[in-house]
Amino acid sequence: MKKAEFYREAQPTSRGPLEGLVVLEACTTYAGPVAAAELADLGAEVIKCELPVTGDVCRLFGPRVPNAPAQDASAPFLSINRNKKAITLNFHLPRGQEIFRQLARRADVILQNFRPGALDKWHIGYEDIRALKPDIVYVSISCLGQWGPLSAKVGYDTDAQAMGGIMSITGQADGPPTKTGHASIDYLTGVKAAQAALAALVRRLRTGEGQHIDIAMVDCALSVTEGGVMQAAMSGEVWQRKGNRHPASAPCNSFLCQDGYVMLAVAHDKQWASLCRIIGRDEFASDPRTATVAARKANEDLVEQLVAEWVNQRTRHEVVTALNAASIAVSPVLDFGDIIREPHFREREIVCEVEHATVGTLTHYGVAPKFAKTPARVRSAAPVLGQHNAEIYGSWLGYDAATLAELAKAEVI
Structure with a gap:
């Protein structure tokens, strides 16, 4: 099959199959922003909320793009926040919390990855939003879940790999437990969270009801460990590290x-x-x-x-x-030097370019699923901090320039 044949019925102005879906993202670092990026890549309008001045902490992460402004130089941030719009909003202040609740009335999905209970204290948790918008799909992402004996434990991708069995089976047989080379469970969790949100939206189409979704990173890790749990429970055999070797076949x-x-x-x-x-x-x-x-x-x-x-x-x-x-x-x-030169990846647009407001041309990984009628693509680069304040606050809430200036002075936005 040729590319042109596959896309022969494609809509030329398509943003992707989720066009019209509105997502409000209250997330930092990786897992939550990846979930939002998955939905944005497929055409949803994603509004990313960041703290004023500092923004998402991921903006400080390396590796960094050379000759770029400090807040726009993080390759991870640029990669997982493309196709989004960005506003600044201080959840810690009562005025900021009220604004978030107003924005939530316009959203189909809310994604958040703060510690369990944090958004409840700020009066923007699931029950608070549900009272305003009963059909909201509200996704909470954390290391070990919203409930359970360990739910209060802080944790990152490394903790999820450690507790979810991934490190125990990765590495050489005579070496230490080893994490994967990238933040694999952050990314897996993001994909699972997006998948769950879409499943809840399908149910909402049938029933009119929204719901709260609890996504734990360790749960996600365990969900891709093949027969590890069953093997240990049923036969008493604990899966061991074997490097690149397969547990049952060779070579x-x-x-x-x-x-x-x-x-x-x-x-x-x-x-x-x-x-x-x-x-x-x-x-x-x-x-x-x-x-x-x-x-x-x-x-x-x-x-x-x-x-x-x-x-x-x-x-x-x-x-x-x-x-x-x-x-x-x-x-x-x-390696990634090979990858960016491989013609196959270029033709499939899984390696692609997009223009950034301050950085210039960026090379990205593209959108993995290919839709014959509603193509999805990297439409826009990651936003600069607060890039869409005037657009979103103006069109959604009717705020004028004077109101925005007053909110900025009060450190609300």
């Missing part, structure tokens, strides 16, 4: 070529026989030590030695071309 590992690494995985005996033929070791297709999945796992060092001897003498392109032609799963291990 599954990274192998060094002449110009970098490939990742190779053989799932069944037919693939193994094909691999043996390609590497010129046909005898190991029927050798009792390697003929079956179980035998290969039991003799993993031998299996990996056979593969490595062949792979080491070739380039990544040669290995991938030869093995993929035989339906064997192998791919080059790409």
Whole structure:
């Protein structure tokens, strides 16, 4: 299929399938803003609320884009806040809380990731908003949930990886527990939160009712640990770290070529026989030590030695071309320098550019789902602090320039 064929019925002015949905974001750092970004990427109008002067703490995080203003230089912030509008609002002040409640009347979804109970103290929690807008979908994100013995515990992505089993199974067998290279559970939590909000909206279409959604980062981590929980509970076997190796099959590992690494995985005996033929070791297709999945796992060092001897003498392109032609799963291990140069990613717009108000042209990861009729894309860069104050406060609440100036002087916005 060609790209033009896929998009032959696309609406040229589409923002995405969620166009018309209004989301109010009261979030900082990663998980909450990722959830809002997921909805914004699909076309929702997301209004991000930030504290005056300082803004989202994520604006200070590295790595940083060179030659950019301090509050607009954070690559993580720029990445997870695209496609949004931004206002400043001080939740700590009663006037700010009242303004938030007024804004909430216009929203379909509210996303917040403050500590459990914080927004209740500020009178902008679920019950407060529900009293004003009964059909609101209100999503609360935290490390360990809004209730439970550990719900008050502070926690970040690292805590969720530690407590959710991820670190215990990541890393080399003889090494320490290791977190993933990126904030994987922050991102997973954001995706789960967006998914949950959309599910609640579907129910609202049928019933007219909104609801409160509780998203715990550790819950999200545990939800992607395959059979780990069942394995420990039912058989008493605790999943152990194995590096890049698979728990039950071999070969599954990274192998060094002449110009970098490939990742190779053989799932069944037919693939193994094909691999043996390609590497010129046909005898190991029927050798009792390697003929079956179980035998290969039991003799993993031998299996990996056979593969490595062949792979080491070739380039990544040669290995991938030869093995993929035989339906064997192998791919080059790409770093981000490779990724931004890969034509396939450019054509699919999963690597794309957008213009920022103060930074200039930014290269982003794009929108992963492709919609044939309502395409979604990176429409706008992350906003500067308070960029849309006049627009949102003016069109939503009718505030004029004098009112905005008075609120700014009072440090409300």
